Amino acid sequence: MARRKKIYEGKAKTLFEGPEPGTIVQYFKDDATAFNAEKKDVIEGKGVLNNMLSEYFMTGLTNIGVPNHFIRRLNMREQLVRACEIIPLEIIVRNFAAGSLSKRLGIEEGTALPRPIIEYCYKDDGLGDPLVGEEHIAAFGWASQQDMDDIVSLALRVNDFLSGVMYGVGIKLVDFKIEVGRVYDGDFQRLIVADEISPDSCRLWDVATGQKLDKDVFRRDLGSLTDAYTEVARRLGVMPKGSAVPIKPTLIN
Known part of the structure; x- marks a missing residue:
């Protein structure tokens, strides 16, 4: 089956028509940008980590009654969200x-x-x-x-x-x-x-060391962005200790 119609492509995500009316498929890319896209790179695995972490946070918000667009994660790089x-x-x-x-x-x-x-x-x-x-x-x-x-x-x-x-x-x-x-x-x-x-x-x-675990690692050339994001995911239990980030893209039809 052909890929669904692209609606929009941004710096870090691409949006496609969803399988049902009023839904959108949000695809997380590995692209990293800073300083209004003056600095660019592709960081393997970043999209996978952001997809999993965003699912974790949006689900947590839903559980405490904060409305958001998240419906469910479809695969390692895509999630189904409500159109708004x-x-x-x-x-x-x-x-x-x-x-x-x-x-x-x-x-x-x-x-x-x-x-x-x-x-x-x-x-x-x-x-x-x-x-x-x-x-x-x-x-x-x-x-x-x-x-x-x-x-x-x-x-x-x-x-x-x-x-x-x-x-x-x-x-x-x-x-x-x-x-x-x-x-x-x-x-x-x-x-x-x-x-x-x-x-x-x-x-x-x-909290203890002040080590940066966010996109400032990329902005300021402070090391591996994937390692920083993986550390956040592991502390939150989104990824088990010792597990590797799956980086192969997966697409929904």
């Missing part, structure tokens, strides 16, 4: 100063923030995903005030869940980003967590 209308924002939650926040405000990396800070970036690769405020979001109609209230609630619930899960295995959740989509049940609209949650979209530091 993506709000064109990256929602960033910061618990510790790092990355662009440290550069913008001159705060030393690793400084604990007095409370989680939520920032928004407009999703546009050509513009470099610029930082925007709630006034921009309202003025350009990207989301309503009710949407923003719901987005903040979702983001903080995800933060509580991820922070606890990670701390339980000796990992500090420095920051992360999510995307949010709209789904419709008749005339009723609700917002759900979409895209992925993985070391690609989080900053994760070992």
Whole structure:
């Protein structure tokens, strides 16, 4: 049977038509990018690890009542997700100063923030995903005030869940980003967590040593990205100790 129709291809994932109406097949690639795709590489096994880890986190969110697009994992590189209308924002939650926040405000990396800070970036690769405020979001109609209230609630619930899960295995959740989509049940609209949650979209530091276990390993040439992601998967029990990452691509028909 021929492969299903491609809907969209991004830097780290490709989306295909799902087998049922209202579904999408999300394929995790091995491509790694940084600095708005100025730095690129192919890291064998990265897609497999991100698929398995995103399944783990999305399933955990479902279990505590946080709505998201995940339906089930299909194979090592693909998962079936619910189709939704993506709000064109990256929602960033910061618990510790790092990355662009440290550069913008001159705060030393690793400084604990007095409370989680939520920032928004407009999703546009050509513009470099610029930082925007709630006034921009309202003025350009990207989301309503009710949407923003719901987005903040979702983001903080995800933060509580991820922070606890990670701390339980000796990992500090420095920051992360999510995307949010709209789904419709008749005339009723609700917002759900979409895209992925993985070391690609989080900053994760070992609590004891400060070792980076996220995409900063690739950004800053700190070693093997696959080893870092595998360590996260093993601590969470997603992969047993001593097991190798299966890297051969598998596709759904």
